[in-house]
Amino acid sequence: MNTASDDQQANPNATTRRTFMEWCSWLILGVGSVATAIPILGFFLGPVIKPKSDEWVDFGPLDEFPEQMTRLVDVLNPLRGPNDGMTGKTAAYVRRIEGEKFQIFSPHCTHLGCPVSWFQESGLYMCPCHGGVYYEDGAHASGPPPRGLYEFKYRIDQGRLMVLLGHLPTLQDPGSAESTGKTA
Numbered sequence: 001m002n003t004a005s006d007d008q009q010a011n012p013n014a015t016t017r018r019t020f021m022e023w024c025s026w027l028i029l030g031v032g033s034v035a036t037a038i039p040i041l042g043f044f045l046g047p048v049i050k051p052k053s054d055e056w057v058d059f060g061p062l063d064e065f066p067e068q069m070t071r072l073v074d075v076l077n078p079l080r081g082p083n084d085g086m087t088g089k090t091a092a093y094v095r096r097i098e099g100e101k102f103q104i105f106s107p108h109c110t111h112l113g114c115p116v117s118w119f120q121e122s123g124l125y126m127c128p129c130h131g132g133v134y135y136e137d138g139a140h141a142s143g144p145p146p147r148g149l150y151e152f153k154y155r156i157d158q159g160r161l162m163v164l165l166g167h168l169p170t171l172q173d174p175g176s177a178e179s180t181g182k183t184a
Ligand code: FES
Pocket: 109, 110, 111, 112, 113, 114, 127, 128, 129, 130, 131, 132, 143, 144, 145
């Protein structure tokens, strides 16, 4: 019976082929391991390496916001990831009271987060999910929401409205909306 060393002596190319196949196996194993490890590492390290702070977002020139009016503005979330696609978008209701006095509301209901709709005629925000209602200044009017709408910080920079946003405000972590939101 021929042994491996007999094969090698008989055919020197057998060693080369065997070594090559071993390296291929190790390569496939290595690539598979890395491919498996990346999402797992990303899951655990994501919260650590992602930017934590909200950022100032340019909402446009002041003359795009008439006084005594409220309008919905769609923007890209500054904390979006490269693969977020449509979910990288966010929005805010901008209410210009007068001059440089604004209120910027998160469109998410403070009950369970459904998007609220603004009705200019009645001066109310209404939530389609469980009937939550808010006044035009964001204060809670009726229904299950535990507080008024979350209100983002803003500043005027060279005639443009800048809004601090990024994280979705929640009861546990209102983020930049913490100090400005109205309670029920
Ligand atoms: S989510 Fe708006 S009232 Fe429940």
